[in-house]
Amino acid sequence: MDEAEDGFIFVPLGGTGEIGMNLNLYGCDGAWLAVDCGMGFSGPETPETEIILPDPGFIAQQREDLLGLVITHAHEDHIGGIARLWPQLRCPVYATPFAAAVIRRKLQETGLQREVPLHVIPPGGAFELGPFKLRYIRMTHSTPEAQALAITTAHGTVLHTGDWKFDAAPVIGEVSDEAALRALGDAGVLAIVSDSTNAMVEGHSGSELDVKKSFESFLPDLTGRVAITCFASNVARVASIIAAAEIAGRHIALVGRSLNNYITAAQEAGYLQDVPDFVPEEEIGGIPEDHLLLLVTGSQGEPRSAMARIAADTHRYAVLGDGDKAIFSSRTIPGNERAIFAVQDQLARRGVQVIVDGDEFVHVSGHPAREELRKLYKLVRPRYVIPTHGEWRHLSTQAALAQEAGIKTLLVEDGDVVLFTGNGPAVVDSVPTGRLAVDGQRVVPLKGGVLAARKRMLFNGVVVGSFAIDAKGLLHGLPRISAPGLLDELDGAQRLAFEREFQELLQDLAPALRQDEAAFADAARAGLRRIVGKPLGKRPLVDVHILRI
Structure with missing residues (x-):
């Protein structure tokens, strides 16, 4: 990151190369700005959780330099992570009246409403945060008050589009402010960081x-x-x-x-x-x-x-x-x-x-199709287009479309550090990224021990051995083995055979080992895993409950 410390940089932490979990960073001369903080839905590859979040660890480590979190609009993939991730960020939040009203309710549900400085900015409003001069530009989307964000520094201007489309009759909310986009283009724009969701769709998104x-x-x-x-x-x-x-x-x-x-x-x-x-x-x-x-x-x-x-x-x-x-x-x-x-x-x-949709006309997208992207390019006339908000096929398709319009492009993915220089943007470094999972009221690493254990239980089951020992470590009575979904179909004799084998294993452990509860538990787990694992043809998660009498 040393190369970029004194320049203007862009770092996507979520939402680039994937749908959802939008979290973007802009840095300038040591100060940081975050744009959006969303969630995503789990897919078949992660059945152990339902909601996933981008990992903000990189910026959380330097949150004293994070001037604010600016929200483009009130969709869950752009605001759904705020209430759960703000404790790691602890910065002011800026949003339009509608987005602020939605965010306020989410903060109330987590008890953070009095902690989070939430500043309401009018649609089309301008404000400054340190070296960043910011201006909202009204855009049409499927939720009210969607805003593109013009970010101007001493190094130039970047237009972060958020989600948008061109719709002359949006039913709710304003039409996209084409005059403001054209004026921004007249002043000069280094790059558009652009929504790519519908880049593969020819024509117009519909009204x-x-x-x-x-x-x-x-x-x-x-x-x-x-x-x-x-x-x-x-x-x-x-x-x-x-x-x-x-x-x-x-x-x-x-x-x-x-x-x-x-x-x-x-x-x-x-x-x-x-x-x-x-x-x-x-x-x-x-x-x-x-x-x-x-x-x-x-x-x-x-x-x-x-x-x-x-x-x-x-x-x-x-x-x-x-x-x-x-x-x-x-x-x-x-x-x-x-x-x-x-x-x-x-x-x-x-x-x-x-x-x-198709049986009846019941949906139009809130994202720009190819004709709308071409129109945006003509209005803003950027030097570069950096596709975001989409999977790789969406990003690469928008890059090709921009190149057809004579605009240079840069393809990036989560974690890339993009430095805006006089020669155009370039990837100069990378930072750690990852995914977090919402587990009840907690946020835990998606690849961490908690969910790894749950995924193992999901596919291989769980086996629990329970037994009683006295102060000398001597076993009392017959151990019990429970394994919901694994041993249910065994008859009484088969289950008893497992439990007697477990009893013999515990009795054969060295007396000194039985005096050390942690070592005793480890040995009991290893033995129980061996007893049930091979006959079941699985590697279940194994635990033991020891009752001292």
Whole structure:
């Protein structure tokens, strides 16, 4: 890092080369700025956890030089890590009114609302943090107040786009500020650090107004109960669905805590002011089937989401059955396919008609397709484009598109240190990166001992041996072996044989070893692992419980 200490640098810690977990750093002359702090969903490769976070360890070690965390917009992949990671960062947070309202609720849930300095910046506002002159530029996205961030230092200007699109009729929120983008380009821009999610999609991402019109067209013809799931943070989509439900004569019930939180935050920021009263969950059963619309969380198949519980028929109030409709009004985040299909299959088994984009026009992306990227390049005219926010195929595709427009590009991944010089940006170093897992109220390393043990238990099971010894280390009674899911099918004689073999092993241990509890436990675990491992053909996690009498 020595080479970059006195310059202007960019360091992605999450969200570059992957979808979600956006965490980016900008450094200038020894000072640091963080942009976004998001979460991601676990995939099939990490079944031991549900939510993953970027590891902020690199910047946490120098947090005294971290001037602030600036938020571009209120989607979970950009703000979902704040409440859990802020204790490592301990810096002021800057956000627009809507994003601040959402963040405030997340901080309240973790008891941090009085600790975190949360500063509200108006959309399009400007502010300074040390050597960084910052300006928000209003952009259209699927949630209100999405902002690109112009970062100007003595070394030049970088435009960090956040998530964005060009949409002349966004339903909720402002259109992208093309005049501000053009003016920024006139002043000169070193590089655009750019959203790549839809770089493989030719044409235009589409308008939210068209989705609204589509819902208003087909929803009145549907019979039975209708449940629609979308991202809770997609306030524009929520507004479109509410408008269509009113035309269809359906009462709306919000099912899922995050929907209530986002809608309340939107109303605090001045949006969704004229929506009808929502039906409380406990009163859903009193609404006639043809007059009920459930707005539901769980578009990505999250196991504990409302839609997953409805599909499994375990939700306390919401029910779907034969002849009802379930509409998935969202895109599938890569890695979530299996979970989503499992929920949809459960619904179909219950006789529910599952409707996805393509069956009806129920979704447009909030990210720029290729024509919109080309338009941004023409407005801003950067010297370089650095693709972020996407997997490698998205990044490389945007790089090729920028090169077609005559713009130089630099492909990077999480941990790369990019130095902006007179000759353009270059990767000059790398820093450690990683992933953390949310484990209840804790944040633990994804590759650490806690989750490694849980993953081992998941695939190989767990075996626990319990036995009693006296002060001299002598065994009393027959040990017991429990192994849920491993020994359940053994008959009594087979289980007894295991326990007698374990008893003999413990009795054969040297007396001196039995006086040292830690050594005794280690030897007992090793023996129990040998006794059960070979017959089961597995390597289960083994532990012992010693009762001293």
